[in-house]
Amino acid sequence: MDDLQEPRKGWMSLLAKAPPQKLAALMPDLPEHALLRAPEIGAVMVQGRTGGTGAPFNLGEMTVTRCSVRLECGTVGHAWVQGRDKTHARRAALADALMQTPAAAEVATRVLAPLQAEAAQARSTRAAKAATTKVDFFTMVRGEDK
Amino acid sequence: MYVAVKGGERAIDNAHDWLAQERRGDPAVPELSVAQIREQMKLAVNRVMAEGSLYDPDLAALAIKQAQGDLIEAVFLIRAYRTTLPRFAASRPVETADMVVDRRISATFKDLPGGQVLGPTFDYTHRLLDFTLMAEAEGCDTGPEQGTPEPAIPVPHVTQFLNRDGLIEEAPHSDDPPPDLTREPLELPADRALRLQAITRGDEGFILSMAYSTQRGYGRTHAFVGELRIGKVAVTVDIPELGFAVEIGEINLTECETVNQFKGSRTEPPQFTRGYGLVFGQSERKSIAMSLVDRALRWNELGEDFTGSPAQDEEFVLSHCDNIQATGFLEHIKLPHYVDFQAELELVRRLRSEAQSQQEAAE
Numbered sequence: 437m438d439d440l441q442e443p444r445k446g447w448m449s450l451l452a453k454a455p456p457q458k459l460a461a462l463m464p465d466l467p468e469h470a471l472l473r474a475p476e477i478g479a480v481m482v483q484g485r486t487g488g489t490g491a492p493f494n495l496g497e498m499t500v501t502r503c504s505v506r507l508e509c510g511t512v513g514h515a516w517v518q519g520r521d522k523t524h525a526r527r528a529a530l531a532d533a534l535m536q537t538p539a540a541a542e543v544a545t546r547v548l549a550p551l552q553a554e555a556a557q558a559r560s561t562r563a564a565k566a567a568t569t570k571v572d573f574f575t576m577v578r579g580e581d582k
Numbered sequence: 583m584y585v586a587v588k589g590g591e592r593a594i595d596n597a598h599d600w601l602a603q604e605r606r607g608d609p610a611v612p613e614l615s616v617a618q619i620r621e622q623m624k625l626a627v628n629r630v631m632a633e634g635s636l637y638d639p640d641l642a643a644l645a646i647k648q649a650q651g652d653l654i655e656a657v658f659l660i661r662a663y664r665t666t667l668p669r670f671a672a673s674r675p676v677e678t679a680d681m682v683v684d685r686r687i688s689a690t691f692k693d694l695p696g697g698q699v700l701g702p703t704f705d706y707t708h709r710l711l712d713f714t715l716m717a718e719a720e721g722c723d724t725g726p727e728q729g730t731p732e733p734a735i736p737v738p739h740v741t742q743f744l745n746r747d748g749l750i751e752e753a754p755h756s757d758d759p760p761p762d763l764t765r766e767p768l769e770l771p772a773d774r775a776l777r778l779q780a781i782t783r784g785d786e787g788f789i790l791s792m793a794y795s796t797q798r799g800y801g802r803t804h805a806f807v808g809e810l811r812i813g814k815v816a817v818t819v820d821i822p823e824l825g826f827a828v829e830i831g832e833i834n835l836t837e838c839e840t841v842n843q844f845k846g847s848r849t850e851p852p853q854f855t856r857g858y859g860l861v862f863g864q865s866e867r868k869s870i871a872m873s874l875v876d877r878a879l880r881w882n883e884l885g886e887d888f889t890g891s892p893a894q895d896e897e898f899v900l901s902h903c904d905n906i907q908a909t910g911f912l913e914h915i916k917l918p919h920y921v922d923f924q925a926e927l928e929l930v931r932r933l934r935s936e937a938q939s940q941q942e943a944a945e
Binding site for chain 2: 441444445448449452453476477478479480481482483484485486487488489490491492493494495496497498499500502504514516517518519520559560561562563564565566567568569570571573
């Protein structure tokens with residue numbers, strides 16, 4: 437289980453940040469499962485740090501939906517996702533469970549890989565846009581330099 | 583004495599129906615969707631999230647629609663909704679050093695690692711109305727230069743450079759759980775963490791005016807914008823059922839750090855000091871203002887003199903910066919005060935008749 441922890445953090449985070457419609461399109465059919473915790477909407481208090489590095493303070497809350505499921509084989513999956521989309525949380529929990537079963541490889545290629553690619557694409561497109569607004573300072577040539 | 587009065591029900595129902603009709607406006611004009619508000623009124627959405635103290639762009643957009651664009655009313659709706667949510671957890675403090683920046687500028691260093699990135703800014707626009715936005719077929723122009731896709735690399739905080747030479751005060755790291763004014767009533771004196779929470783959800787106009795007053799000399803702090811950055815940070819939460827932490831989402835934040843001239847005091851050496859602003863969304867004016875007010879309120883811990891300026895007075899700032907509290911108390915005076923007023927009326931009549939009879943007696 438412990439070797440799974442790092443990759444699991446990665447896929448849970450990827451699933452949580454995925455656009456809900458995109459995840460729904462990639463996972464149209466849901467496997468048989470029981471709800472251990474039906475999707476529940478709540479809040480997480482987001483903290484910042486004074487001066488970026490100092491003591492924590494409460495910045496404000498964000499909406500979060502959490503859900504826990506159990507597959508027929510008994511594997512349990514959890515999800516905490518930003519926002520109030522219950523189907524998002526449920527799908528993310530199911531994907532988390534499936535990733536701990538022999539179906540992992542298939543889920544990784546069919547669901548996680550496209551999400552990963554899209555997220556990377558969105559990030560680099562935005563970074564490229566920001567880079568075009570980077571200022572290139574130059575000094576005017578002055579007479580005495582000639 | 584409280585006297586229950588009935589009879590307004592029909593009038594209230596009709597008033598609400600009319601309100602709904604007014605909100606819709608001319609039915610010949612297409613109705614606004616929540617998604618349109620979220621995407622095209624982004625800065626209003628950001629403000630409602632910041633002052634509503636709840637990060638959820640869809641809900642903020644809905645609140646703006648429902649409030650007919652009255653942003654304080656929208657903040658009120660968000661605050662009311664917020665109280666219905668169970669609190670699952672507190673996040674780990676967000677790492678703004680890892681922010682994927684859309685904008686990052688420094689007014690103190692021209693050439694700094696990562697550069698000056700302007701981002702989508704109103705600065706350098708001429709503030710002339712753009713009538714092409716009014717034309718039916720909105721000029722779907724080419725958009726910005728796309729640039730070549732590149733990895734998003736975090737840029738270092740500017741204050742680090744000054745820190746290296748010991749020229750600026752440190753922000754000592756700690757993991758003390760911060761006080762939360764949404765759980766405990768505000769008590770004074772407040773520590774810096776509590777002040778920052780109050781200011782970041784405070785009214786932008788109020789915080790702006792307070793900050794401006796310090797620039798005009800009422801508690802001057804000689805601030806430079808050391809760094810202003812806007813971008814996305816991940817929110818990480820320790821998931822109790824798993825026993826480890828997961829990034830559960832990303833939020834846009836604006837962070838401002840001021841570098842303030844400081845001649846030293848009885849307790850501190852001459853060095854630069856810092857003011858800090860961190861606000862939900864792209865909220866540049868608010869975050870700059872926040873960092874100025876934060877710095878002004880630190881006079882005591884830095885051993886500076888209290889000059890009696892409003893921005894230095896934490897009771898004044900913290901008790902009046904919340905626009906929902908202010909609106910609630912301000913607007914309640916329009917609600918029925920028939921009995922209170924009746925009492926006042928009686929009193930004035932009695933005083934008058936007493937005064938009159940005294941005058942008559944004197945004559």
